[in-house]
Amino acid sequence: MNERILCALAGALTLTGTAASSGAPAKTIAVNQFPKEAQLVERVLVPVPSEVFAVLDKLGKPNWPDVLRPQKGLATPAGGKEQISLLLGVVIAEGFIAVEAENGEEVKNIGNSVRSLAKAIGVEKAVSRRANSIVEYAEKRRWAEVRKELDLALTDVRQAMMELNSESLAQLVSLGGWLRGTEALSTVVGKSFSKDGAELLHQPVLVEHFHVQLQSLPEKTRKEGVISKILSGLHSIRPLMGTEDGASISEKDVREIGKICAELVASVNAKTK
Amino acid sequence: MKRTFLATFAALSLLSGPGTARGTIDDALSFALEAAQGSVKEGFTVREEYWGGDLPSGQPKPIAHQLFKGNEYWFWMGTDCKGAKISVHVYDSAGKLAEDEFWQKGQKAAARIRPKRTGTYYLLVEIEKSPDERTVWSLAYGFR
Numbered sequence: 001m002n003e004r005i006l007c008a009l010a011g012a013l014t015l016t017g018t019a020a021s022s023g024a025p026a027k028t029i030a031v032n033q034f035p036k037e038a039q040l041v042e043r044v045l046v047p048v049p050s051e052v053f054a055v056l057d058k059l060g061k062p063n064w065p066d067v068l069r070p071q072k073g074l075a076t077p078a079g080g081k082e083q084i085s086l087l088l089g090v091v092i093a094e095g096f097i098a099v100e101a102e103n104g105e106e107v108k109n110i111g112n113s114v115r116s117l118a119k120a121i122g123v124e125k126a127v128s129r130r131a132n133s134i135v136e137y138a139e140k141r142r143w144a145e146v147r148k149e150l151d152l153a154l155t156d157v158r159q160a161m162m163e164l165n166s167e168s169l170a171q172l173v174s175l176g177g178w179l180r181g182t183e184a185l186s187t188v189v190g191k192s193f194s195k196d197g198a199e200l201l202h203q204p205v206l207v208e209h210f211h212v213q214l215q216s217l218p219e220k221t222r223k224e225g226v227i228s229k230i231l232s233g234l235h236s237i238r239p240l241m242g243t244e245d246g247a248s249i250s251e252k253d254v255r256e257i258g259k260i261c262a263e264l265v266a267s268v269n270a271k272t273k
Numbered sequence: 274m275k276r277t278f279l280a281t282f283a284a285l286s287l288l289s290g291p292g293t294a295r296g297t298i299d300d301a302l303s304f305a306l307e308a309a310q311g312s313v314k315e316g317f318t319v320r321e322e323y324w325g326g327d328l329p330s331g332q333p334k335p336i337a338h339q340l341f342k343g344n345e346y347w348f349w350m351g352t353d354c355k356g357a358k359i360s361v362h363v364y365d366s367a368g369k370l371a372e373d374e375f376w377q378k379g380q381k382a383a384a385r386i387r388p389k390r391t392g393t394y395y396l397l398v399e400i401e402k403s404p405d406e407r408t409v410w411s412l413a414y415g416f417r
Contacts, residue, residue, distance in 0.1 A: 025362040027370050031335050031395060045322050047339055051416050055343035148318075155321045196342065205337050205393040245366040245392035 044209040046174045048151045049096045049181050052200065056100075059197055062188040064101035069094060071106070075113035077120035078271045082217075083226050085169040086268045088117040088157060089176025095134065095150045097184055099143050107138035107146055114153055121169065126160030127153050171213040175230070178206065179264050186258030190251065198249040201257055202242045207234055226267045233264045296353040298325035301411035304351025308381040309415060312347045317415035324398075325411040333399035335364075336412070340388040348396055348414045350382045357403040359410060364395040 056062065075091050077084045091113050098106040111134035118127045130153035137145040154177060161170035182201065189197040211234045214227060221227055237260055240253040249257075302323060309319055324336055340346060350361040358379060363372040363386045371394060375384040388394065400408040 025360070025370055025372075025375065025397075029333075029335070029364050029368045029395065029397060031368060043324055043336075045320065045324070045338065045414075047341070048320065050318065051341060051344060054416065055341045058343050151318075152321065158322075199391045200341060200343075202391045203339055205339050245390050 044205065046178060046206060046209070048154060049093055049177060050147055050151050052181060052185060053096055053100065053147070055200060056185070056188060059194075060192065062100075062191065064097060065103065066191075067184050067187050068097045068101045068103060068106065070103075071109050071113065074109070074116050077117055079226065080224070081121050081166075081169055082172055082221060082224070083268060084117055084120050085161075085172035086176035086179075086226065086230075088114065088121070089154070089173040089178070090180040090265055090268050091117060091176075092150055092154050092157075092173075093177040093180035093184070096147065096181070099146050099150070102141070102143060104138045104141055108135045111135040111138065118157060121161075121166075122164065123157055123160040126156045130156055168213065168217055171210070175210050175213070176268055178210065179230070179261050179268070183258055183261035183265055186254050186261060190254045190258060193251045193254065195248060198251070198254050201249055201254065202245065202247065204238065204241060204243060207238050207241060210234055211238075226270070229267045230264050233260050236260055296409045298409055298411050300353035301325060301351050301409050302413065304353060304380050305349040305411045305413045306351070308349040308351060308383050309347065309413060312349075312415055315417070317345075317347055317417045319413060319415040323411055323413040324396075325409070327407045327409045328398070328400045329407050330400045330403050333397050336396040336398065338394055338396055338414075340386070340391065340394045342388045342391045344416045345385070345387045346414055346416050347383055347385045348412060350398055350410060350412045352380050352400070352403075352408055352410045354380065354403055354405055354408045357405070357408050358401040359408075360397075360399050360401055361412060362397045364397060365390070366393045366395075368395070 071094070075087060078087070091110055095107060095110040098110055111131045114127055114134070115124060115131040118124045130149050133149045134146055134153065137149060154173065157173050158170040161167070161173070185200060189200065211231070214222065214231050214234070217227065222231065237257055240249070240257050242249055302325065305323070306319070309317070313319060328334055348361050348363065350359055352359050358377065360377050360382045361384050362370065362375060363384050365371040371388070372384040372386045376382065396412065398410060398412055400410065
């Protein structure tokens with residue numbers, strides 16, 4: 001994580017109040033005053049889609065069939081490995097929406113698409129079992145199990161990519177999932193606006209994380225159509241999501257976040273770069 | 274979990290700082306997951322991914338993490354270093370202690386939070402005492 005995010009996210013890190021090592025935790029900390037060797041752990045764990053859907057489940061019952069974007073047949077690999085990785089993330093996120101919509105045919109389609117896209121980037125073996133389980137559970141309409149398998153498919157793909165020294169591609173899978181998930185979340189929140197619902201879009205640490213990941217790609221890749229568009233989109237989304245915790249996200253901003261994410265998802269889905 | 278990934282990650286982590294650290298992150302993770310067992314029975318879903326590294330005693334380290342209001346989270350920390358005492362606590366973006374409960378039992382520790390707001394939180398991990406100069410730790414989490 002770069003210096004900017006450290007400064008932006010952190011207050012000041014000294015332990016104040018009771019020292020943590022005396023048993024009771026310190027009442028407050030000041031993150032940017034930690035000694036250099038104790039600065040933030042750089043690894044950001046991107047929440048799995050289930051975490052967001054778990055909250056949405058508690059907020060009410062959205063009209064998921066309206067949010068679902070049915071595929072026209074199998075998702076086919078397009079563009080380079082970067083775009084395929086993004087698309088894989090988008091498709092897995094669509095799987096979660098299909099589960100919420102209880103659309104078994106679409107979930108099966110998505111299971112097969114996951115297999116096809118994973119094959120195109122050399123991680124088919126890692127997800128084959130998951131893809132089979134997704135299709136099998138969808139046939140039995142066992143939605144909780146499908147959801148779990150989709151979470152695990154995402155994790156397995158990312159880990160397989162890291163084993164192939166493709167950490168950056170693994171991050172792009174997460175980013176693709178996040179873009180489609182955020183688009184869907186904006187749609188759901190926008191249709192029945194509430195302050196609590198809109199607050200779910202306040203995700204500065206994730207926007208910053210993805211921005212940093214994209215900036216670390218080779219310059220040639222960064223300048224490619226889809227990556228360049230996403231970098232620009234993240235830049236626009238960041239202030240709309242609220243920079244400080246507790247900041248209200250307006251209905252207009254929710255719509256704007258949804259619109260930007262929809263455009264980026266369309267770029268990922270485009271057959272040519 | 275993929276053994277090779279864990280081994281690589283652990284090896285890299287062990288090379289990341291000065292001093293000596295024994296054990297690996299997957300050994301530490303097994304303690305963290307033991308700490309999670311009771312909560313799993315209560316319906317918490319444990320993430321497959323986790324954090325890990327090694328630290329000297331008395332030098333807490335923060336981890337920035339996104340939490341969603343409406344969910345409940347447990348964070349479980351573990352180490353395989355006998356005689357070590359570890360802790361994990363959760364702070365909000367302003368640096369205020371935000372957890373609802375915590376416990377520590379030697380090589381395991383945990384903290385639970387129902388976030389009052391959606392946003393960035395800091396998980397503060399610490400090796401409070403240890404017979405080793407540096408101690409390997411792992412942190413897993415679950416939600417419901």
